[in-house]
Amino acid sequence: MDKKNFKDMWVYVEHDGKQVHPVALELCCEIRKLCDQSGDRLVAVIAGQLPESEVEKVKQCGVDAIIAVSGTGYERYNTEAYTNLFTVLCNKYKPSAVFVGGTVNGRDFAPRFAARLETGCTSDATELIYNPETTDIEFVEPAAGGKIMAVITIPVLRPQVGTIRPGTFKHVPTGAKAKVELIKEEISFPVENIRSRFIDFRADAFDPELDIASCDTIVCVGAGIKDEESLGRYRELAKLLGGKLACTRPVVDRELLPYKLQVGQSGVMIKPKLYIGFGVSGAVNHVTGVDAEKFIAVNRDPDAPIFNYCDYGIVGDMDEVCDMMIAQLKK
């Protein structure tokens, strides 16, 4: 395989027929930068029907071309049609890289078409670097529970496939290109070959307390939390600050709080104005999920890595500091 024959970087545009998933726009903006360095074109792949106004949002992220796919099999997400779609398209157009948003569905089919193409697939990179010498993309990601950073490359094979978590990159549109090439493809997947048939969808009752991704103030508790009982004061503090309670992975592992409140690389990425971490050690896979204007850390261990990420820190007993904050806020 000669990797020079593989050109363009693709972004899969996940959508529900009405709206583009934000992760696709985030990816387009980030990959635009990579393409500017590598000289590749940025290509968005859209399957099924999507309103023009939404397509326009994609264009605003600086794509050079759009591959618009019509045909049967794309009405509702299913593994088979989407795996087939990317296998067929990649074989035909030979992209250098394919990026897929790390949603539940994106993570479902991306590794599968990569396996079908017998190429490499990475997941959850938090930084992407284009290496002009090797022409490879360097996927930088926390490994071993965030204790170390690993650089992953796919040095021989193409395309380079990567899934990226929503919220990892910023949606900062640079404006539409003067000319956006539109490539129309009809690739039908026989509906009878889809092995999973949709029966029903039950939306989770919307619990605003669980919606931490778009919240301005986050009170985050980490492994230092004593027990169930001591959670109450952090809830109270969050309420007083007009924010919400969130946590790190060990807290979810101990089943003290639900997974939806887990902040970090394998949880929710947050961008609050104010973040206060209590008893959070500062594992990389947590802090990479926090993009806060003001970052406060409270920990009894003065050497905790979290103090390297904070703007201000207090060394002390987390419960004591929290109680004091509540007392002073009430005044």
Add this chain to the structure above:
Amino acid sequence: MFEKVSTDVIAELKGIFGEKRVITGDMIGADFAHDELPGGAAHMPEAVVEAASTEEVAALMKLCSAAKIPVTVRGAGTGQAGGSVPVEGGLVLSLKGMDQVVSFDEQARLLTVQPGVLLQDVKAAAEEHGLYYPPDPGEKTATIGGNVSTNAAGPCALKYGCTRDYVQDAVIVLSDGTVTRLSSGEAFASVIGSEGTLAVITEISLKLIEKPAADAILLFPFMDTESCVKAADTIINAGFAPAIAEYMDTDIVEFAGNVTGNPVFPIEMDGERVAATLMVTIEGDDDDAVMETMEAIAEMAEDLECLDILVGDTPTMKRDFWDAHDAFHTAMESGAKCANEINVTVPSQTVAELVSFAKDLGAEKALKVMAYAHVGSGGVHIHAVSDCAKEEFAVAFAGFAEAVYAKVAELGGDIGGEYGVGYAKKAYLKAALSEVDYAKLAETKASLDPAGILNPGKVI
């Protein structure tokens, strides 16, 4: 009989401790008025001093005994009997800042620490040297000083004994400011477990032991409480030397499980409700030795009349078991509007009797009563919860507690249990002890703290 903390005294205190470590008035944190005793009343100290050395403590005691000012020693404030609450006002002497590991003597396996070192840090320090400090009442953020002053025990007391068994010697400051190092004798024995009423402990040397190389936890579910407790005795008497034999009432398993979302321990087996589960930790020199013990215990299964025997021998499973066990304590207040606990020690063979007495009594008083116990060492934790109004609960619980303490005395138990007497159980102590024992306690107090300034209002 006590004097107030005057401005002169404050000035003298500042002379000893400097400006920053003498806290007065509004600057005193609300936490200093209580510990973790549920429903405990708030008693603010007049001042808080944060000691950093034995010399400072000695100077303080000299000052306070002359000025007749009460001194209540406090560690992390995690007590459950009000032991560190300044009920008579005066000073709170916080030793939390004395949190240094002083030395480790490898030959003698002695770890010397200041009293403010947290239990979890003592355990970690032991582990760093490849050794083990067994006593563990569950609350690992308690200070070692607090553990010594309540002679903390916990589940593994069965095999490893209590805190007392690990204190090699201690530096103590008497109420008049005299500093002595004690390693034996009556005074040494009485200071441990005296809840800060006899002296202030400012340095502790702890004996560490070798950690067992391998262990596994067995769960024995039973259809009735009595067989569960009996089985523990059978296993202990058969010579398997379990480190832990924990009786766990299914009501508490279920209640805590509802709060955490995962009960871990069995609630039903083959469609029948389990009444109680016995959790037993066995230890050995290696995995094979542990497996052999397990096989030997399996042979006894029929005699034990247990429904099954379950095994947790992986790090994950063992951690899950202990997390679920810890939740018995921590889940109470989030699971019901009102909750309180009675902690006592009774002779092992009477644990089942006490639990069923408490449950029947609770039913009469519309309290949900649940229990777990360290069989063998006899520590029993009885939790009562209710969703009724707070005042109503307080009345019902007071009556409940009185009757349970009376029953404990009748069974030949100790109402201090593992948490100590503090002020919470003070009123019941006289009835629970023999006249001779109570008199002896009073005599020791009078001889070591003649002015009565150390932790007044506690124990006796």
Add this chain to the structure above:
Amino acid sequence: MLKILVCVKQVPDVDQMRMDPATGNLIRAGVPAILNPLDANALSAAVKVKETYGAEITLITMGPPNAEAVLRECLAVGADKAILVSDRAFGNADTLATSYSIVSAAKQAGDFDLIFCGKETLDGATGQMGSQLAERFDAAQVTSASLIKEIDVDNNKLVVERELETGIETLEVSMPCLFTMEKTNYPVRIPSLKGKLAAKKAPVVTYTANDIPGLDRERIGDAGSPTKVPRMFPPVMPEPGVIIDEGSVEASVAKLFELIKD
């Protein structure tokens, strides 16, 4: 009878891993090896199916010889037999090579109707293995599955629930099918002592690369792995933030609020 394969992995307990501050390398010594937590939930789901519909459960893992321990652990809670794929030749594999190796070995043991995996592993956490195994088994797949609702054994299909970001999707899927399981409805099972003792004697077959006829050596181990890790580095620590210490908690908190008040 249904044939079930459960794929498990022995992983280091990453929470107990520490970094050597001098070298920046991870210290692996003394870190316990455990069964990947979500694999235990996947096994619980498989055992539940076995209890309800009758099934034979085969376990498979790839790893060093001591990974036999996690297989024994799983055998104790209801699996019937186990395959250990172990050979230095399989080492250094990424998900693509691992999925090829495992499926090649599993095919020696016959065909499977249902394949269970945990949603992701504690160490790699790529969450890719399930989809790639399904591809190589040519099976349907349901990732992030939370409940096997009903199996129609005669018509070779089943109904399953799947956890999406915003709710629960119910799907009807044909067999063979692979699931990557969430922990939601399948708490980890505690083995009985009887099961534990029986697991000691249960059959564990070890496959080396030579034991798998037709295995393509170019597709296993390092050679068969398109992704490489050219370098690792300790997380770059930003400059420490400002530590506020005003002598007391009260004063420090007051100072902090002063600093961030707008």
